[in-house]
Amino acid sequence: MTAxxxxxxxxxxxxxxxxxxxxLVRGPARLVDPEGREIERHRAxxxxxxxxxxAIPPWCDGTHKVNGYRxxxxxxxxxxxxxxxxx
Numbered sequence: 001m002t003a004x005x006x007x008x009x010x011x012x013x014x015x016x017x018x019x020x021x022x023x024l025v026r027g028p029a030r031l032v033d034p035e036g037r038e039i040e041r042h043r044a045x046x047x048x049x050x051x052x053x054x055a056i057p058p059w060c061d062g063t064h065k066v067n068g069y070r071x072x073x074x075x076x077x078x079x080x081x082x083x084x085x086x087x
Contacts, residue, residue, distance in 0.1 A: 020071050022047035022060035031058070 013027035025046050031039040032066035039058065053071035054061045063069075064079070 016048075017071065018047075020069060021064050022050055024048075 011028060013025065013029045015029075016024040017027070018024060025048060026044065031041065031046075031048075032038055035078055048058050049060045049063070050071060051064040053063035053069070055063070067070045
């Protein structure tokens with residue numbers, strides 16, 4: 001994995017933890033459910049829910065904005081933008 005923010009190679013995967021929001025996954029990451037079945041992606045960048053309140057798991061639907069979720073990333077708050085939905 002690479003650090004967020006730089007232009008990477010097409011085969012690189014980056015995961016960015018958005019303060020008080022989702023994990024943004026960029027690149028050809030393979031996502032699997034607890035049973036090991038692949039989760040189909042429809043976009044090159046997807047937003048994975050961290051708050052547990054989404055109606056469309058594992059994707060972020062913005063619920064973190066209304067349910068008071070705090071990621072504890074106080075030292076990086078404001079350095080990443082919120083990514084929206086990922087389905």
